[in-house]
Amino acid sequence: MAARSRPVDARAERLGLAIKRAEQVLIAEKARVLRPLGLTVAQYVAMAAIAETPGISGARVARQSNVTPQTMAVVLAGLEAKGLIERQPSGDHAQVLVTRLTRAGQALFRRADAAALEVEERLAAAFSDAELATLRELLARATAAIPAPAAAS
Numbered sequence: 001m002a003a004r005s006r007p008v009d010a011r012a013e014r015l016g017l018a019i020k021r022a023e024q025v026l027i028a029e030k031a032r033v034l035r036p037l038g039l040t041v042a043q044y045v046a047m048a049a050i051a052e053t054p055g056i057s058g059a060r061v062a063r064q065s066n067v068t069p070q071t072m073a074v075v076l077a078g079l080e081a082k083g084l085i086e087r088q089p090s091g092d093h094a095q096v097l098v099t100r101l102t103r104a105g106q107a108l109f110r111r112a113d114a115a116a117l118e119v120e121e122r123l124a125a126a127f128s129d130a131e132l133a134t135l136r137e138l139l140a141r142a143t144a145a146i147p148a149p150a151a152a153s
Contacts, residue, residue: 034115044116055100083102
């Protein structure tokens with residue numbers, strides 16, 4: 001596919017705004033379905049990372065969730081206060097806390113994940129299988145097209 005030769009100048013054409021609107025609608029709907037479970041989207045995302053990788057460090061949860069370690073520390077403290085996660089010093093590095101879902105956390109995560117998955121299934125139902133494949137490919141290309149800023153030296 002040929003690249004655009006002219007700059008985007010009309011607000012209605014701004015791709016970033018269209019992507020942001022779609023993300024905001026998705027996140028707002030996930031927030032709505034998670035609220036009755038007493039979870040925020042950030043807490044759900046953290047729990048998903050922990051469920052996928054029990055014993056994960058808070059810093060790694062932060063990276064996977066695309067938030068700062070400081071922000072994730074607040075999210076994890078909230079989950080720990082609710083008895084949904086437990087953190088213990090790592091056997092390898094005493095300074096690192098490893099995080100696991102408690103039994104209550106596992107049970108709540110299963111319910112939250114089902115609610116979040118239902119939202120994603122409603123989104124997917126708006127597209128044919130071919131359109132979904134194309135959308136995923138286009139989103140992957142869009143993500144790859146914007147390089148990360150260079151690290152400060």
